[in-house]
Amino acid sequence: MHDTQNTFYTSISKYYSEIFPFNPMQLKFVQNKLGELHGKQILDIGCATGELAFQLASGGAEVTGIDLNEDLLEQAIGNKKHEKLTFQQGNMLELAQDFSPQQFDAVLCFGNTLVHLNSEELVLQMLEGAKTVLKPGGQLLIQQLNYDYICSESVEALPVIDTENIRFVRRYNFADDSELVGFQTDLEIKAINRIVSNETPLLALKSKTLKTLLKKAGFRNIQFYANFKQDAKGGKHLPLVLSCEK
CATH class of the missing domain: 2.20.25 (N-terminal domain of TfIIb)
Structure with missing residues (x-):
């Protein structure tokens, strides 16, 4: 399963930033949730070519971007250099092994990354790992497609x-x-x-199931939105955005 997904991202990696250019609303959403970025420790899961991670670091955050795909990471490392920014190959199922407990103020998982995990059990494993590496009160911010x-x-x-x-x-x-x-x-x-x-x-991960898994992992104050502008969830919108706290 991983090989199929890696082949897919390698095949589009040269054009990834053109297909999915930086979305300023992602940055605004993170800023709205975290407030002042300066000094915040942020983990960006599925960082791809590093567009968002670079903008967060430019805003003062200490950012670690992880991705499984070497071709995307190579672009990020080569093109998005900042003293507050680190890129490394990493698996979202191994957060607790790769990082220290309570290391981050926020964990981000944007770009429909989460649903590349092909079972609810694996999603729960990822969420539990995210909770482990978040500081008390830290925030998990997710964006996927609205499978409802x-x-x-x-x-x-x-x-x-x-x-x-x-x-x-x-x-x-x-x-x-x-x-x-x-x-x-x-x-x-x-x-x-x-x-x-x-x-x-x-994985066609629906909001009710995702909310159940988040609660099971120990997250609270779970908020769903229709987009990064934080419009109310419901109806025929393709994005599904959420925030929750440890």
């Missing part, structure tokens, strides 16, 4: 990302007997007229 909406409405395609250099098509395959959905992508590289196709399984 995607599954209830059988949303079979996400918006196409079309830029000067690439066209990125994303589709879902649903199976009646599985919590996993097949995430199919076609990346068209316009200059060479080439299409890179992939499929990777994702």
Whole structure:
């Protein structure tokens, strides 16, 4: 499963920052939740090319970015240099092994990263690890897609990302007997007229289940939002954003 996902991210890594450019609303959301960034210790899980981590470090936070994919990390290390910023290869299931207890003021897991874990048991393991490395009162901030909406409405395609250099098509395959959905992508590289196709399984993690797992892991003050602007959750919105506290 990991090999499939790693192959997927390697195949799009050269164009990742063009497909998923820095979203200033992510930075504002973190600032709204944490207040003053200066001196805060932040862990960014699934940091990819390091866009958000760099902005957080520029704002005064001490940031550690982890990702499994070497190609994305190589870009982050090469392009996003800051004295308050560290990148390293890391698995979100091994947080308690890789970091000290109560090390971080906040743990971030954005970009639909969490649902790359293919079972509720693994999600709970990740959440328990995040709680271990958070300081008392520290915050876990998560953004994934809204599978309440995607599954209830059988949303079979996400918006196409079309830029000067690439066209990125994303589709879902649903199976009646599985919590996993097949995430199919076609990346068209316009200059060479080439299409890179992939499929990777994702966990269709719904908000009720996620809330149950967060409570089981010991988190409190769980708040769900429709986006990083903190609009109310509910209805036909693709993002699902949440904050909670240790």
